[in-house]
Amino acid sequence: MKFAHMADCHIGSWRDPQLRELSSEAFKTAIAQCIEEKVDFLLIAGDLFHTAIPGIEHIRSAVKELKRLKDAGIPVYIIAGSHDYSPSGKTMIDVLEEAGLVLNVVKGSIVDGKLHLKLFTDKKTGVKIAGMLGKRGTLEKQFYESLDKESLEKEKGFKIFLFHSAITELMPKELTSIGASELSYLPKGFDYYAGGHVHIVKEYTGKDYKNVIYPGPLFPDSFAELEKLGNGGFYIYDNGKLIRKEVLIKKTAALVIDAEHKSPEEVEEMIAAKIHDRQFTDTIVLLRIAGRLKTGKVSDINFRELFRKINAQGAFFILKNTHKLLAQEFEEIKIEEKSIAELEDALVREHLGQAKITGVDTDKEFLLAKKLIAAFETEKHEGEKVYEYEDRVRKAGDKILEL
Amino acid sequence: MVASGVVKGQIISGKFGEILARQKSDSAFELGEIVIAEDAEKKVFLQVYDIEYSSQVSQQNLELISGLALEEDAAMEFMDKNLRNYKLAFLKPLITVWKKDAKNSVLSKSLPEIFSTLRTVEREDLSFLTRPAHALCLGNLRSGSHTLNVPIYLDGPAVLTHHVLITGTTGKGKSVLMSNLLWDITGKSYASLLVLDPHDEYYGRNHAIGLKDHPSGKVAYYTARDVPTGARSLKINLATLRPQHFGCLDFSDAQEQAMNAFYKEYGAKWVESIILEKPVKVAFNDATINVLKRRLLYLLDLDFSANQLFCNGVFDITAGENTVKTICEELEKTSTVIIDTSNFSGQVELLIGSLIASELFARYRHYKRDGTIAQKPVASIVLEEAPRVLGKEVLEKGGNIFSSIAREGRKFNVGLVAITQLPSLIPREILANMNTKIILGTEMAGERQAIIDSASQDLSTDSRNIAALDKGECLISSNFSRFAIPIKVPFFETLAAQDIASAKSAASKEKRAFPGVQFTQE
Incomplete structure (x- = not known):
């Protein structure tokens, strides 16, 4: 038995059209590799598209590749991810399924209030496949809480579970701010857990969970990912052997400049030294500059000229990251880049004391503000009417303010 | 409201701390019972710490009367027997409440009038017991074996930062008490609890009620x-x-030095480096490295084969x-975190506990330095069988993170809740740092003495009382209470079931x- 597992293709991602095209190209390359490897079937663990309703040109290119798979007799088992999920059902995955190009395995029934997921059997291999969609804000956790795991666990045979969630126990250090679910939400005893959502490459086998795999994105969809991963990839499971296939679309070159206590001119010189005598043919150049300049402003650095030189050396695209590049003049910036929660706390603290309320000191005001923010962040429940939602949020606010 | 109460006896003599009272014939004093001596201005709360027989008839005659009854089957009746034979109770003053300021209480410094009537304590007498803003509920006030419907609250953050000792013989209710405390504190904004649970008894697996059912949902179980x-x-x-x-x-020492040398050279990969026998600049005896490698493999449950x-x-x-x-x-974020350590060896449990406690303590020290500690909840670490980490024998070999927290944790809002049936194994200076002691029934005199010697109140007359505490009855001695408070611990299931039922009713309305x-x- 041989199958391929990819996730987070994010076809249609990137704002820039040149880079956006690369997500389609990565998908095309990966599909070609699957056909060449003669896999029995393909698993796509969410986020095939970057949005639920992608642009027509991206649909066209994806359909073309899926058709090639169909023609090669390779079925595709898919789940929706946090990007291409739609509660209304108006998602391109449903259209692809109607056209017979993919099979969305998130199907089931409600038995005694529990979500009973169906296991699909691959005709050629007899492999049983089930899956759970991913939603934004880890909202799929509610689905897992109602999942009838027992019926899935007692099924015999080689079983695969597709999921599109971050798993708390497997999160790397740098991604702790992502909402995650516990591994124990997944049914135990499957032979392969095809993961998606978190753009990391990870293989894990534990006592009750064998082959929990995150293949990483098919093509990185941010500066940091390009810097870290360089390129995307997917997994092939070949009779128990796990092989990660790289999807090489473009080369990347990461240039890191420490601008601490440098003048704009010195920064320009450092960049010029880094690019001197280098060829960037068909390469995405990643320029990260961080530090506090000793003089001048960030805009004093002549990026236009530097970019002209890099382009002249054959670069496919230049991406610049100056989030942590500060000028002396901006010393009054009070908030450094932190997690959203920390940033929120810092902002609330900064504005404390503006509203004078008798009997409410700044500590109490802070707590009130935090409670109100939390109450107003509450999302509308599935099936809840708008007026019911508004009423619930209003009552929560009243309760906090003791009105 | 004027409290009525039932007359139990009358003060007849004694001295401060040893007040003698005669029991009224139709009532019965109990060890630990609280009674009130009242006059126009004040109420003095007194507690019974001993009881004995007394009689107007001489001891010789009493023995004769008993002999006649036993040997001659001659029933003797006393004239005015309720006047002639009676019981005497020994009482100590707990607190005085002035009637003009019933919310205020002071430690008693004078004796009630001789022949003052002693009556039962009633709910209305206890209005001076207030509920702090961050209340930690420990149970209901108990007078002897009688439980009053008066919940006892202490200031949660103060109690938790200044460490808690829970002690009592097996079966006297330590686990129920701890379950109640966990239930009460979970979801509150002022504190969080880290529970190292060697018996896996608090989460509530296999359909048992436990913290998994807490309506706040703020429980993480590992x-x-x-x-x-x-x-x-x-x-x-x-x-x-x-x-x-x-x-x-x-x-x-040699193994510790080797670990440090590998850490210095290989950083985060130091354990792997020892096991994979990577070279290190400092020379160590082969035997040291081999033993260290073997111990780490066993302790960390690792296998090593084909250089992997x-x-x-x-x-x-x-x-x-x-x-x-x-x-x-x-x-x-004020969650309760339970670590199930039931299937680990003691050493692995200590390693995990030490790892988490060290990180937590380091973070709180940092918050103290940067002035943000007031925004953090008190973090309290629950240690079962505390002498394993706080015992004299262990600490003689050197301090550990738990002894550091016991000594200086309160400055950084980190506390310990130490549970043990053998407090005498904990050094006195650490016991003295446990500023709240929850004392359940303890039969062993040595253990009672260790608690009495380090209690926040003078419990020198309470040894018998502590020995007589029944299941679920306890005495709380705390720097944050005016006197040692007797309480009755409610049944955990009853306490939790009410909260669960109301939460379920709300959840059932959700679609x-x-x-x-x-x-x-x-």
Whole structure:
């Protein structure tokens, strides 16, 4: 038995059209590799598209590749991810399924209030496949809480579970701010857990969970990912052997400049030294500059000229990251880049004391503000009417303010 | 409101701390009972600490009367027997409440009038017992074996930062008391609890009621065996281990030096480097490295084959990079974190506990330095069988993170809740740092003495009372209460069931839908 597992293709991602095209190209390359490897079937663990309703040109290119798979007799088992999920059902995955190009395995029934997921059997291999969609804000956790795991666990045979969630126990250090679910939400005893959502490459086998795999994105969809991963990839499971296939679309070159206590001119010189005598043919150049300049402003650095030189050396695209590049003049910036929660706390603290309320000191005001923010962040429940939602949020606010 | 109460007796003599009272014939004093001597201005609360027989008839005559009854079957009746034979109670003053300011109480410094009537304490007498803003409920006030419907609250943050000792013989209710405390504190904004649970008794597996049912949902449960849905697999990445975390285990000096040398050279990969026998600049005896390697493989449940490391247990090279950090963050967000250590050896349990406690303490020290500690909840670490880490024998070999927290944790809002039936094994200076002691029935005189010697109030006359405490009855001696308070611990299931029922009724009104799932005919 041989199958391929990819996730987070994010076809249609990137704002820039040149880079956006690369997500389609990565998908095309990966599909070609699957056909060449003669896999029995393909698993796509969410986020095939970057949005639920992608642009027509991206649909066209994806359909073309899926058709090639169909023609090669390779079925595709898919789940929706946090990007291409739609509660209304108006998602391109449903259209692809109607056209017979993919099979969305998130199907089931409600038995005694529990979500009973169906296991699909691959005709050629007899492999049983089930899956759970991913939603934004880890909202799929509610689905897992109602999942009838027992019926899935007692099924015999080689079983695969597709999921599109971050798993708390497997999160790397740098991604702790992502909402995650516990591994124990997944049914135990499957032979392969095809993961998606978190753009990391990870293989894990534990006592009750064998082959929990995150293949990483098919093509990185941010500066940091390009810097870290360089390129995307997917997994092939070949009779128990796990092989990660790289999807090489473009080369990347990461240039890191420490601008601490440098003048704009010195920064320009450092960049010029880094690019001197280098060829960037068909390469995405990643320029990260961080530090506090000793003089001048960030805009004093002549990026236009530097970019002209890099382009002249054959670069496919230049991406610049100056989030942590500060000028002396901006010393009054009070908030450094932190997690959203920390940033929120810092902002609330900064504005404390503006509203004078008798009997409410700044500590109490802070707590009130935090409670109100939390109450107003509450999302509308599935099936809840708008007026019911508004009423619930209003009552929560009243309760906090003791009105 | 004027409290009535039932007359129990009358003060007849004695001295401060040893007041003697005659019992009224139709009533019965009990050890630990609280009674009130009242006059026009004040109420003096007194507690019975001993009871004895007394009679107007001489001892010789009493013995004769008994002999006649036993040997001659001659029933003798006393004239005015209720006047002639009676019981005497020994009482100590607890507190005085002035009637003009019933909310205020002071420690008694004078004796009530002789022949003052003693009456039962009633709910209305207790209006001076207030509920602090961050109340920690410990149970209901108890007078002897009679429980009053008066909940006893202490100031939660103060109690938890200044450490708590829970002591009592097996079967006297330590676990129920701890379950109640966990239930009460969970979900509150002022504190968080880290529970190292060697008996896996607090979460409530297998349909038992436990913290998993807490309506706040602010409970994180980590376990390494048969992980229930929603709980977390306890996985700790090897890269998060540091040589100092092994300080509470009995590694030799040479082994500790070797660990430090590998850490210095290989950083986060130091454990792997020892096992894979990588070179290190400092020369160590081969035997030292071999023993160290073998101990680490066994302790961390690792296997080594074909130059590759295999992880079988909690410690892992792939998973658990954030476990310790996440636990600390959860604690800072006022969650209760339970670590099931029931299937670990004592050494592994101590290593995990030490690892988490060190990180937590380091974070709180940092918050103290940067002035943000007031925004953090009190973090309290629950230690079962506390002498394992706070015992004299252990500490003679050197301090550990738990003894550091016991000594200076209160400055950083980190506290311990130490549970043991053998407090005498804990050094006196650490016992003295446990500023709240919850004392359950203790038969062993040596253990009682260790508690009495380090209590926040003078319990020198309470030894008999402590020995007589029945299941669920306890005495609380705390720096944060005016007197040692007798309480009755409620049944955990009863306490929790009420909260669970109301939460379930609210949840049943919520609609459940599964958009995105296509429903099929089975």
